[in-house]
Amino acid sequence: MKKIRIGSGAGYAGDRLEPALELLKKGNLDYICFEGLAERTIALAQKEKKEDPTKGYNELLLYRMKQVLPLALKHNVTIITNMGAANPISAMEDIGKMAQEMNLSNLKIAAVTGDDIHENIKDYLDLPILETGKPLNTLKNQIISANAYLGCDGIVTALKNGANVIITGRVADPSLFLAPMIHEFGWRSTQKELWGTGSLVGHLLECAGQVCGGYFADPVKKEVPELWNLGFPFVEIDSNGKGYISKLEDAGGMVTKATCTEQLLYEIHDPENYITPDCIADFSKVNFTTKKKDVVYFDGATSKVATETFKVSVGYKNGFIGEGEISYGGANCLKRALLAKEIVEKRLALLPYTILDLRLDLIGINSLLPNQKLTNEPNEVRLRVAGKTKHKIEAQQIANEVETLYTNGPSGGGGATKKVSEIVAIASILVPKKDIRISIDYTSI
The missing domain is CATH 3.30.70.1440 (Multidrug efflux transporter AcrB pore domain)
Known part of the structure; x- marks a missing residue:
């Protein structure tokens, strides 16, 4: 049965790089995803782009890619990241130039866009703001950006067209990781358990070190070994949605039922109705099973049909x-x-x-x-x-x-x-x- 390995390379814009490099060297990965867009990050990037049209992508992106690309090519790992932020096109072009200067080859870089709807925001000024209920028109003269949380569709298309480096703007965090599973296994949106499981995988991996004990440790109560040497996680999953989450054996931290449970509940509000662009995930019956140290199997996720709307951060x-x-x-x-x-x-x-x-x-x-x-x-x-x-x-x-x-x-x-x-x-x-x-x-x- 076909299996793939997906690693997490970053959990926020300024995350450490060393754990990602270790995963590339030793993790036997097929994909690595770098998640780097918090709620306000892209709005700040839009400000930067207005000042310089060639900027607006993650300031560490080229630094990361300079070290990541040679390893990814050597080990045949596909890179997916939303660190294109406000300017995926410039990010793609600059990565391409850098790759040429490094004498790299066999790269097909894709830039996925469409999330930026700032130019059309006037069409939505009558819509209610989710946080206040007031019409968006009340902020009309203050608006500097508007980006929709896209799903996995654009990434899946880029993968089908042979891209091995994919740069996006605003894409929902779980969608970065769901895309390779949809591409590799051909899961259909009607297969609710599989899409729910794929979204679960994305949610567990999206914050990188957190599921390995970062943001978890509490001395005496919850000890985490070698937190200074915290590793990043990877998931191995098959076409039936069966899989486990783990880390490198020589990396610090730990992957346990407790770390997975805390990450499962992180930022989802309602575990039975976790709304993503791809589906409404239901994590309420997720079960974690530890079969050996730092290897946690998961099951029980499902999903419902996706909504007809995208959330837009203004x-x-x-x-x-x-x-x-x-x-x-x-x-x-x-x-x-x-x-x-x-x-x-x-x-x-x-x-x-x-x-x-x-x-x-x-x-x-x-x-x-x-x-x-x-x-x-x-x-x-x-x-x-x-x-x-x-x-x-x-x-x-x-x-x-x-x-x-x-x-x-x-x-x-x-x-x-x-x-x-x-x-x-x-x-x-x-x-x-x-x-x-x-x-x-x-x-x-």
Whole structure:
């Protein structure tokens, strides 16, 4: 029976590269997928593309591909990634140029596009925002991007056309991994258990190190071996949807029923109705079975027919944040930090504009638990001030007030930092799938 191995090469835009290289060398993979788009990532990439039309893809993409491509060619591994972000075409072209400079050959690189609907956003201004229920029109003058979460279709087509490097923009995380299974096994959308299982595989792999013990470890309660040397996972699966998830034997971390269960429930809201572009996955009856160390078998996933809409993430400008921090240590440090906090509060009250939102926290004291009662005097404490404003200059004044505590505040302040950031927020709408046109471009080396 035909089997394939799919590895996870990244779980976010800035993830480590070494575990992916180890998988390529030792994992006997057929595919490796690099997932690198969080909710706001592509909106920030669209801003970069507006400033330079040749940019807008993941800033580490070429760095990754320079090391990944030779290994992928040597071991006959196909690469799939959404790190094309806002500009898959430029990403494809630049990877092609780099491959030529490296004297590589036998590459067919595909760029899957169609997710960017910003130019047509005016057609959807009457649609309700999922998070608030208000019409999108309320954000009309602030919108900077709009990208649909595409499914696996474009990737499957590129695979059928012989691409061995596939660069996409916004594609749903599980879809990156589902595509090779659809391509290799010819699963039909009516085969609900198989599509559900493929989506489960994608969901387990999409965050890379998490299912191997990353974001899981809790000393004493949940020990993870060699977390410093955390490996990335791979899945071996056959055409009947039977398979297991594991990691390299010499990699740190662990793959257990517990790590798989935590990842199963990560960010899915309703396990019985996990809506993806490809199907509505049902993970409510998933079962994990450990047959030997770091090898976990899975079964029980199924799915329902996909919805008629794509979720679209709309990025919009939402003001600025000014923030500053300063530390106090030694005897009486808490009282000095509280005095610093009081000074900033009174200084900000003098400003001739409205601060839209304001937080003043003592990190380690009350930043997470505001009503916590101290039982012991701390040895150190750090004041953090963050305020949201409409204009950048106003945010700068908030940050500056913290820095001025150096010479105008309590004794012993140190390590002051400040920064101002433009807020790019996200709103979600649902757009009919029939409105979206997927395109695929190719270049061969």
